């Protein structure tokens with residue numbers, strides 16, 4: 041009888057395993073469970089967004105295998121959605137699940153890693169992801185922030201069934217500060233008619249910043265035109281005119297079923313001019329900024345050499361969490377929103393260009 045019971049238990053265990061009820065091993069941040077953490081995992085957060093399932097016993101965010109009960113939900117293709125719950129609280133959202141992904145970005149399992157494959161799109165055949173050439177200034181100078189709109193799809197080749205996109209900027213770290221490259225997809229556009237989207241950017245290598253953008257409402261979009269913009273901060277003066285390339289590559293576009301398609305990338309060249317070396321401090325495109333106090337808990341005073349038109353508070357994933365417009369004031373006293381402790385970027389838009397300062401919030 042005892043033996044029969046143990047066989048019965050064993051059969052039950054087998055059956056559970058066959059039904060996918062066996063305990064999973066979740067590495068926080070590896071939403072696709074392929075052994076590495078990158079923007080493709082961020083895109084899959086968008087597929088599982090707002091879904092819920094059993095919470096994990098362990099709240100650890102370390103990149104180690106953490107036992108997890110399977111969820112009754114699966115990604116298209118069959119992967120269990122428990123992998124999307126990066127922090128293990130039983131729910132998929134931006135703040136609590138994107139941050140462990142960001143923290144563990146670039147981590148790889150010791151074994152069984154299936155590298156994500158990026159296939160270059162073909163210009164003229166695949167929809168383009170391109171910079172708006174018209175916005176590239178003739179010359180740029182040290183300290184200047186250059187804002188370039190980004191377009192997806194063209195009138196000839198629209199982007200079909202967009203749900204998310206991953207791509208990388210590659211550029212010269214000697215002339216462009218990769219720690220300060222930031223993207224913004226906040227404005228309404230054909231991919232974003234309703235603000236149901238999240239994005240992140242992360243420096244992934246000395247010369248590479250990865251970007252992920254994904255919708256969160258299970259609806260895909262088709263169209264073309266501007267989808268957002270990127271800011272690049274020029275850091276080094278040059279002796280002679282130099283051309284600095286900025287490349288968008290490693291592009292993968294995803295539909296709402298998690299299928300990927302190829303997109304053609306783009307390159308622009310910035311002419312870094314030595315003019316600022318010989319001139320005085322009167323650089324036309326670089327406001328002088330003072331912010332005080334820093335660290336702060338909830339208030340900050342911004343003083344600028346040029347009239348301020350707006351201020352954005354950007355979290356470490358690159359998400360604008362708060363913004364305010366100003367009526368061309370030289371100084372502003374800002375009441376900051378409630379935000380978790382950490383480092384943020386305060387972007388100050390003025391009539392003479394954009395200035396950025398790192399701001400530490402400490403409550």
Ligand SMILES: [Ca+2]
Nearest residue numbers: 070072074076
């Ligand atoms: Ca992954």
Ligand SMILES: [Ca+2]
Nearest residue numbers: 125127129131
């Ligand atoms: Ca979660």
